[in-house]
Amino acid sequence: MRVMAQVAMVMNLDKCIGCHTCSVTCKQTWTNREGVEYAWFNNVETKPGIGYPKRYEDQERWKGGWELDRKGRLRLRGGSRTQRLLSLFANPDMPSIDDYYEPITYDYDTLLSAPAGEHTPVARPKSLLTGEDTAITWGANWEDDLGGAPEHAPGDPNLEGIREKVKFEFERTFMFHLPRLCEHCLNPACVSACPSGAMYKREEDGIVLVDQDKCRGWRMCVSSCPYKKVYLNHVTGKAEKCTFCFPRVEAGQPTVCSETCVGRLRYLGIVLYDADAVTAALSVPDPEDLLDAQRALILDPHDPEIAREALAQGIPHDWLEAARQSPVHALISKYKVALPLHPEYRTAPMVWYIPPLSPVLDAVTAVDGDSSDPDDVFHAIRDLRIPVEYLANLFTAGDPEVVAGVLMKLAGMRGHMRNRSLDGTVDQGLLDSIGLTAEEVEDLYRLLAIAKYEDRYVIPPAHKEDAARLAGLETGCPLDGEGGPGMGGEAPGRGAVSLSLSAPPRKGVKR
Ligand code: SF4
Ligand code: SF4
Structure with a gap:
């Protein structure tokens, strides 16, 4: 491993x-x-x-x-x-x-310099590639x-x-x-x-x-x-x-x-994975098995044996701790509500998505159902297959059951929290149907609905000692230099992180 x-x-x-x-x-x-x-x-x-x-x-x-x-x-x-x-x-x-x-700009100069006339001047679209007038299509x-x-x-x-x-x-x-x-x-x-x-x-x-x-x-x-x-x-x-x-x-x-996301819907964190198992996991013949294979690559940082192995292989203590606190690990591996985009491409993507319940809720409302009633939503998930099948083509290589399971967890979580807030009751049947305990559902709710900045982003800083190890290597922003960000100026944060870890790879991580 x-x-x-x-x-x-x-x-x-x-x-x-x-x-x-x-x-x-x-x-x-x-x-x-x-x-x-x-x-x-x-x-x-x-x-x-x-x-x-x-x-x-x-x-x-x-x-x-x-x-x-x-x-x-x-x-x-x-x-x-x-x-x-x-x-x-x-x-x-x-x-x-x-x-x-075709990227465009507008001829703003015309607006500023047109002489007074009968008609309002118009800023025509100009191609940023040719500088000529263009049509936006x-x-x-x-x-x-x-x-x-x-x-x-x-x-x-x-x-x-x-x-x-x-x-x-x-x-x-x-x-x-x-x-x-x-x-x-x-x-x-x-x-x-x-x-x-x-x-x-x-x-x-x-x-x-x-x-x-x-x-x-x-x-x-x-x-x-x-x-x-x-x-x-x-x-x-x-x-x-x-x-x-x-x-x-x-x-x-x-x-x-992530920092500027208005919806506060992004989560960032560390996951530990077994690099030796990647090729075999992505070689499973049936694309519908790729989601489980990809999830299985992600290691449990709470497992004492994994933790021991991680530390022995040079993962720093604070990174291991960050992996344990990682909201990303919780959503992917513990609650299994996050899914990878197009696992069938076999690249093992590391930006995961919690599929939206909203298309199903809209469908419930459209047939005069109650979108806050888990029963109505569960029926819609089972009966109105269109959004579910579409989401399955995006996130599970076409397996609608996995998407339906995630949507039911989300609907069940809403139902549970509504019961708790309205009359303080717990519907054990509802919890059983989504396979989570009340404590787990409430933890998932905290993470999805009201997580604070420090709960959404658990990112351990880079280690200076690693940077020292790289001191002999050329470091810096890969987009820096002529034509780089900031018109060839310094990369953002470069000054603050002078010992950047952006050197070329130190050993064989190319596959
Ligand atoms: S992820 Fe969505 S909500 Fe967040 S900033 Fe982008 S468009 Fe807005
Ligand atoms: S890591 Fe490479 S293959 Fe994967 S999404 Fe980014 S650019 Fe594409």
Whole structure:
């Protein structure tokens, strides 16, 4: 067993209001510069919808992530190393700018300098790529709040098999928001596909970064990432991606998207996992078994044997303690309400989601049911399969029973807390039906409904002694330098964390 620590995130989708604050603050911090105008390290999509870039979840088209070969071994969908090298100069699986969107600005000067006249001056949209007038025809969330749903949402790959059943008249379908960022996968396809060795996964906390000095702009990471969360900077010609705000994380602070999230729906913490078991876990033949296989990789930090092994292998005491307090570990492994996005891509993503109950509650209300009555909600979960099947295509490789189980836990938790608050009763039958004790449900409620800042973010600071060990190595922000964040200035937090751990990997964590 090789015990490693990973920074992971959970998002509670019921609380996302689609305000895009996370995307905007991330952009201000990391991609507010030339060359990456079109890039949103964090974006928020409306689902159902085709997403950003368009239909990125269609791996038949984009060939991202991993698949099993005939012998049951993991191999990149994009082909063997030789095949990928042969397509270096003409990669057929590369999204074009049209698949993202053409970034624009407005001709604000006209508003300021137009002479007095009969008509109000108009600021025309200008392409940020060509500087010419352009028409706005697409955006990173063109389908916001189902705005484009009747026209585009039927093309959502997650509707495979249920497309006919979902009616896309605006008022009859369901919707929710899906914030997305790099998944900092345990088995990152981007790292394995990079011919230059520029993509790497940090040994100390699992954050996946790009070494800008080594990147040669081959873009194999872009095509092989099934979540399409690596972007080419068209000015520097190098790949860029979400850094999990590592300068903040090293200082024990949450990522910018988490810190500024209006819905307070993000949780950050450490999980311990067995790095030796990753390949076998992700090689299970049935995609529906991948969720359990992925959960089984995550080790229980309360287990004395795991704790002993972790300490013996160099996990610091305070990191072990943080893993025990981790809200992420509780939501993924203890309460099993968080699910990974598209486990079938076999990358073992480390941003997990609590599926939204709201589409089901809307359906209950639509048939004059009581959305606060667990019985009505349980019936809806069993009878109104559309939202559940859709969520299953997103989070469980198509197994609706797992999603239904999570939604029932959430509905049961609401029912229990309502009984407690209204008349102080405990419905043991309700608790039995969701397999949790009253104490556990109340703990889950505290975590999901009223958790404080320090309960949502349990991030141990980086260790200076590690940094000292790295003193001989070149350190610094992977996006720093010419064209880096802050227009080539210092990376955020760099001064505060002068002994940054962002050096290239120290030993074989590339898979
Ligand atoms: S989600 Fe992130 S870590 Fe995973 S393959 Fe894509 S870029 Fe790599
Ligand atoms: S800031 Fe929070 S609530 Fe707003 S869109 Fe982002 S994840 Fe959702």
